[in-house]
Amino acid sequence: MRYLFIFLAYLVGSIPFSLILGLIFVKKDVRKEGSGNVGSTNAARVLGYKIGLATLVLDVSKGFIPTYIASLYDPNLAILVGLFAILGHVFPIYLKFRGGKAVATTIGVFLAIFPKGILIALVVFLLIFMLTKYVALASMSMAISLPIIAYSLGSSLNMIYFSLFIAILIVYRHKSNIKNLLTKKEDKFI
Structure with a gap:
């Protein structure tokens, strides 16, 4: 099952x-x-x-x-x-x-x-997005904040490791965006 x-x-x-x-x-x-x-x-x-x-x-x-x-x-x-x-x-x-x-x-x-954690991470997303207008940068910032939030809130080790794995996965999936951000070719979302 x-x-x-x-x-x-x-x-x-x-x-x-x-x-x-x-x-x-x-x-x-x-x-x-x-x-x-x-x-x-x-x-x-x-x-x-x-x-x-x-x-x-x-x-x-x-x-x-x-x-x-x-x-x-x-x-x-x-x-x-x-x-x-x-x-x-x-x-x-x-x-x-x-x-x-x-x-x-x-x-x-x-x-x-982990509703409390994702809500805090979404605040991170919104702040980065409002400052930069880059969805990719905001998304990666949100993902990277998740394991930090999980650790800070005293979550289980399973949740911390899961959050860390997902953060790495999301950053990896944005590798083309990272390249575009570094070369100033990334499109802003307006």
């Missing part, structure tokens, strides 16, 4: 909502324009703000729902389920394992298992 739950979380995490919404409502493949990413930022740029917002809500939900359900049974199972929901978004089986950068799905997962 435990493994089935984890597998289902991966399948749910793999659902490419921006691609589905783009093809249905705008007749565009989000992977073929902008950054080519299936996340909500590229969806907003390529498909419009309404679809970008819908993608954001759905990507947060696909992290939150399975993780929250698992948290009702076992906190450690919830961390595993959350991990596989995030990995599904990053390496979706439906898109030949080429997915998004994990930010929205991570928000959903942490809303389910």
